[in-house]
Amino acid sequence: MSTKVAGSAIKDGYKNVRVYLQGQPAWIKAGNLVYASKGNIAKGNIVLIDLRSKKKSAAGRIPRSVTIPYDTLDDRLDDIPIKAPVVLYSDSAEEANEAVEDLRDEGYKKVALVSGNYAGWVKAGGKTVKGPVVTDINWKRKLGKGEVGKADFLKVASGADTSAVILDVRTKDEASAGGFKNAIAVPLDQVGSRLAEIPKDKKIYVHCTTGARADMAAQELKKNGYKAFYLVANIECEGNDCDIED
Template structure:
């Protein structure tokens, strides 16, 4: 069967391309759709359907633009009621793609409209399952997201729906089916996804905790809901965009792709409430940046941290990027619904510097230099990694302020004495540093390489040992 996974690592997302006999289908496309159109063109195929497994929360799907550009039909599963024309498929309905068939399996739980698509080859053999966020490799979709859009859909209700969907629709299927999920490790749509992005259903029945046949419904609910962290704040807004529709990415980019010289950039920055977002590497940002700009580098989990740290999805944004990375920055913002970029600094930060404008810098030290500092004086150390990372292992005496909570804990950072900042590798701590600098702190240093490098020093570390539960 000709099916291809198109994986985008920065948001741990998988779309799928299915082609047979000159007809093609795309499953769960990203916002930018030209790569799918190009892929079908390469096969001299016409995109017939765009299948959506559910209303996505972690990205804005490209189904509307793709349908408009190719005349493909948009297909959702039962109960989906968006504000645009779709085929609302019935449970068990068959769609034909050339010599292949796609069977609809309604699998509510992650959301009520969640649907799994069973792929059947030209010989009538069941080949695989496109599971969306119903079943991941090693995990299942979290059932707490829909309640942020529809209050009546409590996480308990959805978890029970998910239990029944897995038992009645997924687990009875053949072990040799290939599972094609919508996400891999790093996505906020689950809590313990594997780095693997496909597997056999049979192996998942053996290894995935949620498919344990001995697990009762109540045990399943407890297991699935335990350990869930708050979802990123932009999730509900993305769901609504996917339900109600959105402006074409072509239109968004036309407005965003506006080069501004230094004078224009400065004027617009002063006259608007636009956020200056610098997407360069942490090392480049530290060496010089426009005052009051925030560093979220393209080289890391850009979309996730934009969504975590910029609470208003409609926030106007001015971009400072590495030369040639302007449009990539805009597209990656729009993937998660941040469509209000109003321009970028032409010729990048160097043009600002050459114009003699005010420049800020941030001091960084190596882990070895940190070791020497802490031998000679007591300096507070702040660890901005996730709590789970901190509990796993941390520098003795370090205070944990997770990056996504930093704005609620600013009072914990001293203003009258110096302190040290670190994360795992330097990406998140530079984001934190840029926020602190913007808020008026300037008496701190950042550790290059973060805890990864600190671990190699002789500084005392502590391992967290989970207490034994007495039965």
């Protein structure tokens, strides 16, 4: 944390130390730009977008780039996963900055730039590739710690996998329209007091309507010695017919 590093610098003899307490979230909120580091651009689980023309992109681009010329960005928004960290570059700083603003306005929370844009990448000794451009985006969110993937969850929901049980922590109201077959329903605020209803000898896959409460419930269960995992997905049910959107 910044205050600790500042303390270390003071101890080390630095006389002029300041701390930007609001930090990066405030910086971004004020509409300012942030930059991805070279290693993350080369290997990170990101969507890397080349905003230049297809012609320029074909002649030389950063490996793993998807080519989306800036004037077509609007049309491609549906293809860019909203949860993905997006890294952009162009040959025009103005264009790249505008694209950051556009994406943030559209609800993308992690939008960063390549420092110095394409020229900056080349100058920093970054690798490039040429040839036919790539336009398809293949990005998959990596599961967070303690999360269960949709596929694994569905195996249990369908009864194909019996090593786990599903715990529904939505409110009684929410659950009244329907839920997964064989799920145990215990609203989040009652999980702690109704542990007896939740089997301890199986894995527990927890869901709610988005994942926020499932996360909290899984933590509560883990605290009590369960092997619990949570599903991050939007869930709507009618009877036993549930729509899962991750």
